[in-house]
Amino acid sequence: xxxxCGSGPTALVAQAWLRMALAGHAPRGxxxxxxxxxxxxxxxxxxxxxxxxxxxxLRPHVASLERMGCRTWGALRALPRAGLxxxxxxxxxxxxxxxxxxxxxxxxxxxLPEQFALTTELPALATSADALLWSAxxxxxxxxxxxxxxxxxxxxxxxxxxxxxxxIDGVVIAPTQALQVCTAQATQxxxxxxxxxxxxxxxxxxxxxxxxxxxxxxxxxxxxxRSASLLPPGNHGGGCPGGADDPAPPGEALHQLLERLSARLxxxxxxxxxxxxxxxxxxxxxxxxxxxxxxxxxxxxxxxxTAGGGAEAALDASPDALLLPPWLLxxxxxxxxxxxRPCHHGLLRLLAGPHRFEAGWWSAAEGGADPAHPGTGLALxxxxxxxxxxxxxxxxxxxxxAPLPDGAQGRARPPRWFLHGVF
Numbered sequence: 070x071x072x073x074c075g076s077g078p079t080a081l082v083a084q085a086w087l088r089m090a091l092a093g094h095a096p097r098g099x100x101x102x103x104x105x106x107x108x109x110x111x112x113x114x115x116x117x118x119x120x121x122x123x124x125x126x127l128r129p130h131v132a133s134l135e136r137m138g139c140r141t142w143g144a145l146r147a148l149p150r151a152g153l154x155x156x157x158x159x160x161x162x163x164x165x166x167x168x169x170x171x172x173x174x175x176x177x178x179x180x181l182p183e184q185f186a187l188t189t190e191l192p193a194l195a196t197s198a199d200a201l202l203w204s205a206x207x208x209x210x211x212x213x214x215x216x217x218x219x220x221x222x223x224x225x226x227x228x229x230x231x232x233x234x235x236x237i238d239g240v241v242i243a244p245t246q247a248l249q250v251c252t253a254q255a256t257q258x259x260x261x262x263x264x265x266x267x268x269x270x271x272x273x274x275x276x277x278x279x280x281x282x283x284x285x286x287x288x289x290x291x292x293x294x295r296s297a298s299l300l301p302p303g304n305h306g307g308g309c310p311g312g313a314d315d316p317a318p319p320g321e322a323l324h325q326l327l328e329r330l331s332a333r334l335x336x337x338x339x340x341x342x343x344x345x346x347x348x349x350x351x352x353x354x355x356x357x358x359x360x361x362x363x364x365x366x367x368x369x370x371x372x373x374x375t376a377g378g379g380a381e382a383a384l385d386a387s388p389d390a391l392l393l394p395p396w397l398l399x400x401x402x403x404x405x406x407x408x409x410r411p412c413h414h415g416l417l418r419l420l421a422g423p424h425r426f427e428a429g430w431w432s433a434a435e436g437g438a439d440p441a442h443p444g445t446g447l448a449l450x451x452x453x454x455x456x457x458x459x460x461x462x463x464x465x466x467x468x469x470x471a472p473l474p475d476g477a478q479g480r481a482r483p484p485r486w487f488l489h490g491v492f
Contacts, residue, residue, distance in 0.1 A: 081168035082116055085123035116169065117143030126164040130157050142168070185215045185286040194233055194278040198270035201230060201282060205266060208284035209259045215286075222255025222292030228266060230279035242276045250332075251360065253324045255290040261325050268332035331360045348428040349448050350397055350489065394464045394490030401487035404465065411467075411486035414459035422453030423467070452489075464490030 077083035119142045121127045121134060127145070139145050145153070146165065154162055166172035187208045195201045205228055216223060229247035250265045331339045336358040343357050404411040411417050428448050449469035456462050468485045 078116070079168055079170050080174060081124060081164070082119075085119045085168070088123050089119070117141060117146070121145065124164065124168055126161050130161065181215055181218055185212055186283060187211055187285075188281060188283045190281050191279065194280055195230070195282075196275065196278045198267070198273065198275070201228070201275075201279060202263070202267055202270055204282055205284060206263065208282065209263060212284060212286065213257055213259045216257045216289070216292070219289075220291060220293055221289040222257055223252060223262065223286060223288075224255055224290055225249065225251045225287035226262065226266075227283075227285045227287050228270075229283045229285065230275075231281040231283075232277040233280045234277070240277075246276055246279075248273055249287065251288075252328060253360065255292045257292060258325075261328075264325075264329055265332055268329055272332075327359045331358065336360050348426050350393065351399060351401075394462075394492045396491045398489055398491075401466070401489040404486040404488055406483070406486055409483075411455065411465050411488075413455075413457070413463060413465075413488055415457045417455035417457050417460065417463065417465065419453045419455050420462075423451035424453075425451050425469075454492075462492035463488055464492065 077086055121131045121140060121142070124142065127134070134140070134145065139148065142165065146169065150162060163172060167174045189204060189208060191200075191204050193200075195204065212223070212226075215221075227247055227249045229245055231245050232242060234242075234244065248266075248269055250262065250269055252262070252265070256262070327339055327341075339359045340356040341359040341362050342354045343362050344354055345352055347353055404413055404417075406412065407416060410419075426448070450466040451469060452464065452466045454462065455465050465486055465488050468487065470484065
């Protein structure tokens, strides 16, 4: 009984038997063989009588060897090794030894490319976003395997498609069109990336039918996994985030929801606050598109490190931080003055202060000061907590005058008072 196709004492022998079976020829030595040498899995005459062409490493030398009368593995093995090594090379003899089981087999590891870029021909011309998304699904599956093997998470993708220029009646357009998608946190969740692609493609008009797509990973980050279960997470019995009592999968993460809304409504419509290293209360935070600031760790910097101004950092807690009011006026409201005392629904009584600071000198140096809007440039202020029976507790500041340049003369004007916050 001949051995089954695709099996043998070594992988190369199994491959040779399979090639013989596909060609419709049984290896010589297997037909009518009996005894120990004819049993499957034994290196008997059937192995040594295999033709040379069944071993891939010997195919370039088959013609010259047959002219020498050498047509089988056994005949080649019987020739002097020193002469064969000089004529065919030591690598060919090493492969023959591995095929006969006289040397260990060495297999080359399958290495993934350093960069992921997958190009796919579309089965039909894509004229809509849904058709492109359907074809991109297979590319996303391949990307997930690449990310898992590399223990990476996707941060930025690019989906590009090639236009079929024969279908646009001579109109001059770009041969390709591309769409980039960014995530706030590294992820291997292909369902989330598919939703982001769907939202962005729904707002993108195809200039022409597409016949090819390319999915390219632009940026990734390490994403190590820690799991106490041998089974993959999900609804398959292992690693459920909710535990045994709560097998339901968790809901959509906040950053995924904000990314999807940003893709649907536009990045400027979904914003998030960002702390700034600035002592001016009106500049302590800025509103930026949420897609830009999500997942960014807050930077802790000292005042000396951020002396250049405008650098994003988390302000360190100061002893007087509790004096800041919860509501600020933008812009500050100028107050009337009676007898050097500010008035807001009557005279104000100063309870605490002054809290003095100088800030914004970098804005003034760049020409950013605006006299019509106090606080937009150099800010020289003395803050006070004030009170009266009508206004309640308010936060006011007295504007100090900037020093005049050397040699300059000017008439001093009385300081101005502004209402900046309400407690």
